[in-house]
Amino acid sequence: QVQVMQSGAEVKKPGASLRISCKASGYTFADSYIHWVRQAPGQGLEWMGAIYPGDHSTNYAQKLVGRVTLTTDTSTTTVYMELNSLTLEDTAVYFCARESNYGGADYWGQGTPVTVTS
């Protein structure tokens, strides 16, 4: 069965960098995009970017271009999301999710809470 598992909660200082892992299993890893979505406290869902493990191609939200980087290790079926120059506004729960063949994201990780605090 398809599973998506994320790394644990993080606490960071402003200006630091963040790296979250997302391990997917139970399907052909190279064949499906992995997307990243975050939700800040009291806010809605915000799409951050996506990576296609088959060819490592990426797309990023315009507001995060230059700060976010998605990479993939196909040997461990893991995707990494790195966000640098953190600010208080990056405090959020971060989710990774697999894109369905029929549209949308059908399998989600459990979410990784990130707190940015001085």
Next chain:
Amino acid sequence: DIQMTQSPSSLSASVGDRVTITCRAGQSISSYLNWYQHKPGNAPKLLISAGSSLQSGVPSRFSGSGSGTDFTLTISSLQPEDLATYYCQQSYSSRWTFGQGTKVEI
């Protein structure tokens, strides 16, 4: 980026009521529109993809319709477990965007 606008931002309804949430895209997105249910502390759950395709295991009281720029999510008979925030999301562009959400209260 394609802007997605949902209405209303929140609603209160009773068990058994018919509930309708609308989503408007800033440009035509054909049927590349998906709906999610999000409960606090959980990951979002995909309810409907491609405008109207119900995901496996999702109760049939949920339905989606529309194409182009205007879309609708309908809950035919609201149940207590439907308390959640609902989001539309376009996948027409490789840069996905979500609506701002509709909080459903019972």
